[in-house]
Amino acid sequence: MEISTRDVFGAPCWVSLMARDLGAAQRFYGAVVGWRFRPARLGDAFSVAELDGDPVAGIGALAGDLAVPVAWTPYFAVDDADVAVGRVRERSGTIAVGPVSFETGGRAALVADRDGAVFGIWEGRVSAGWRVGSGHAPAWLELRTRDAFESAIFYGEVLEWATERTGCCEVSYEEERVVLRQGGEPVARLDSGPVEQASYSPYTRPRWQVHFRVPELDPAVAAAEALGGRTVSDPAVSETERWVALRDPDGALFTLTASRTAGGSTVTGGSGSR
Numbered sequence: 001m002e003i004s005t006r007d008v009f010g011a012p013c014w015v016s017l018m019a020r021d022l023g024a025a026q027r028f029y030g031a032v033v034g035w036r037f038r039p040a041r042l043g044d045a046f047s048v049a050e051l052d053g054d055p056v057a058g059i060g061a062l063a064g065d066l067a068v069p070v071a072w073t074p075y076f077a078v079d080d081a082d083v084a085v086g087r088v089r090e091r092s093g094t095i096a097v098g099p100v101s102f103e104t105g106g107r108a109a110l111v112a113d114r115d116g117a118v119f120g121i122w123e124g125r126v127s128a129g130w131r132v133g134s135g136h137a138p139a140w141l142e143l144r145t146r147d148a149f150e151s152a153i154f155y156g157e158v159l160e161w162a163t164e165r166t167g168c169c170e171v172s173y174e175e176e177r178v179v180l181r182q183g184g185e186p187v188a189r190l191d192s193g194p195v196e197q198a199s200y201s202p203y204t205r206p207r208w209q210v211h212f213r214v215p216e217l218d219p220a221v222a223a224a225e226a227l228g229g230r231t232v233s234d235p236a237v238s239e240t241e242r243w244v245a246l247r248d249p250d251g252a253l254f255t256l257t258a259s260r261t262a263g264g265s266t267v268t269g270g271s272g273s274r
Contacts, residue, residue, distance in 0.1 A: 002125040005077035010159040010169040011182040012141055013077040013126040015210050016058035019070060020250050022047065025059050028248055031223045032256070033212050041104040051136035055127050070250035072210040073110070074141050074188075075120035076159050081107040084121045087158040088113075099123070113154050115145055115206035121159075132187040139257050140211035141188040148190040152178040155190075209245075210254050217242050217258040224248070224256075 005013060019025035022045065026037050029049060035056060040046035045061040062070065078084040081099035088111045089095060096118070098109030106124020113119070130137050145151045152171055156162055161180065162171045170181045178190035214220040221231060221244060228249035235244045243257035 001128040003128045005123055005126055006079050007167070008077045008126065008182070009079055009165075009167070010161050011077055012074050012132050012187055013122055014058065014075040014120075014130065015072055015138055015141075016060065016075065016120070017070070017072050017252055018060045018062040019248075019252075020062050022059065022061040024249065028224070028227045028229065029059070031227055032220050032229070033214060054136045055130055056136050057138070070248075070252045071118065071207070072252055072254050073118055073120050074208050074210065075108070075122045077126060078121045078123050078159065081109055081121055081123040084123075084158060085109050085111065091154055091157060093154070093158070113145075113151060113206070115151070117143060117145060117151075117206040117208055119208055131182070131185075133185055136213075138210050139213040140186075140255075142209040142211065142255075143188065143190040143206070144209060145190060145192065145206040148176075148178045148192040149173075151190050207253070211243065211257050212254060214256050214258050217244065217256060220256050220258070221246065 017025065026035075026047065029035050030037070033049075033051070033056075035049040035051055037047040037049055037059070040048045040058060040060075047059050048055050049057045049059060057072075085095055085099055092114050094112040094116070096110040096112065099107045099121075100109065101107050102124075106122060108123070109121050111119060111121065129135060132138050132141055143151060152161070156171060159169070161169045169187075170184075172179050172181070176192070179186050180188040180190070217235070224246050225231070229246050231244055231246050232253070233245040235242055237260070240260060241257050242260055243255050245253060245255050247253050
C-alpha cells in the first residue's frame with residue numbers, strides 16, 4: 001500500500017545507497033543485516049532491500065565515472081519538490097541534483113544543508129508501512145552537525161517542521177539534542193558536537209547517519225568485517241542498546257544497533273533513549 005508524500009510531509013520517507021558494485025553491496029548487506037533484494041521499478045541498476053517482506057532501503061549502482069563518495073542518504077517527504085529546492089537555495093543550501101522526474105511517478109532532488117550534510121527530498125508516492133523506528137525500517141536517523149539548533153531552523157523552514165499546518169512533524173529539545181517526532185514517535189535527532197577533530201573520528205564532517213537494527217550486534221559486526229567492512233568507532237552502550245559505527249567496503253558510513261540482554265532476557269528500547 002502506498003500513500004502520498006502530502007500525508008507525511010516533512011518526515012523521513014526512505015533511505016538509499018548508491019554503490020560502486022551493486023552485487024557486492026547486496027551480498028554485504030544481505031550477510032550483515034539479513035536483507036533480501038528485489039528489482040526496483042526504476043530499472044536494473046536499482047534494487048529494494050526487504051526484511052521479512054517489508055521494504056527497508058534502496059540500493060543502486062553508481063555510474064563508474066562518477067568520483068563521488070559512497071554514502072547512505074535519507075529522503076524526506078515534500079508536497080512540491082520545486083518549492084522545497086527553492087527553500088534550500090534561499091537558505092544557502094546546495095542543490096546537487098534535480099528535481100528529477102521519474103517515469104514511475106514522483107520527483108526527487110539531492111541537496112545539502114548549509115554545513116554540507118547531504119539529504120534527499122521526494123515528492124510522490126511512498127510505502128505506507130515504512131516509518132523510521134518501527135518494523136524493519138531504520139531504527140534511527142541522526143544528523144551530526146556543528147549547531148543542532150541552527151540546523152533545526154534550516155530543516156524546519158525547508159520541510160515545514162513545527163508549523164501550524166496539520167500533520168507536521170514536531171520538534172523538541174531534549175538532553176542537549178533536537179528530537180524530531182512524527183505522530184508523536186521519535187524518528188530523528190540532531191546532535192551538536194565536534195565534527196572536526198585532530199584525532200580520527202567517523203564524524204569528520206556534518207552528515208546524516210543511518211542506524212540499522214540487528215538482532216545481535218557482535219555477529220553482524222563479524223560478518224561486516226569478513227566481507228571487507230570495518231568498524232570506525234568503539235561500541236557504545238546505553239541502558240537498553242549497544243551500537244557501533246562501521247564503513248562498508250565502498251566506504252559508506254552506517255551504524256548497527258541491537259538491544260542489550262540482561263540476565264538472559266532481551267531489554268528493548270527505542271534509539272531515542274540514547
